[in-house]
Amino acid sequence: MTNELAAEFDWDYPGPFTLAVVPGVDDIDGLRHTNNAVYVRWCEAVAWAHSESLGLALADYARLDRAMTIRRGEYEYLLASFLGDELLLATWLTSSDGKLTLERRFQLVRRRDRATLLRGRWELVCIEMSTSRPRRMPSDFSAAYLTALVGTPRARSSARHNSKP
Numbered sequence: 001m002t003n004e005l006a007a008e009f010d011w012d013y014p015g016p017f018t019l020a021v022v023p024g025v026d027d028i029d030g031l032r033h034t035n036n037a038v039y040v041r042w043c044e045a046v047a048w049a050h051s052e053s054l055g056l057a058l059a060d061y062a063r064l065d066r067a068m069t070i071r072r073g074e075y076e077y078l079l080a081s082f083l084g085d086e087l088l089l090a091t092w093l094t095s096s097d098g099k100l101t102l103e104r105r106f107q108l109v110r111r112r113d114r115a116t117l118l119r120g121r122w123e124l125v126c127i128e129m130s131t132s133r134p135r136r137m138p139s140d141f142s143a144a145y146l147t148a149l150v151g152t153p154r155a156r157s158s159a160r161h162n163s164k165p
Helices: 036-053 058-064 139-148
Strands: 017-021 066-077 087-096 101-110 116-128
Touching (some): 036 066, 036 087, 058 066, 066 139
């Protein structure tokens, strides 16, 4: 997505990395809306695409014997999406201790009315892939991920973003 199009949305954080998604027939559940598990898969897809855009792909994780793994995932499902809805999923790296941990945020919006459908947050921890033990981020991770950290969140309008009071 172009920065100009992404700028049209009222994002929670500045400078989002975005991925366009559209629910297909296989994404719709018995309640006739997009199944919540699909949102989780989309978050994984945009996270990997963002990581790759920063220069770290799965092959780099294997080469470095390090990975950022999800320690905790939280999702706030605000509104449903339906078959054929044009959606835009944004992600940001929002904080890190500079050693082991990283936080990633998500916001899913519907393009036609700009409503926020989902917000998500991952707490990530760096591990050594060969042992699954926590290990300090290698310099390649620091160079890519820490330089991509965004600042504080923008103030949200409760009506526009469907926030709870």
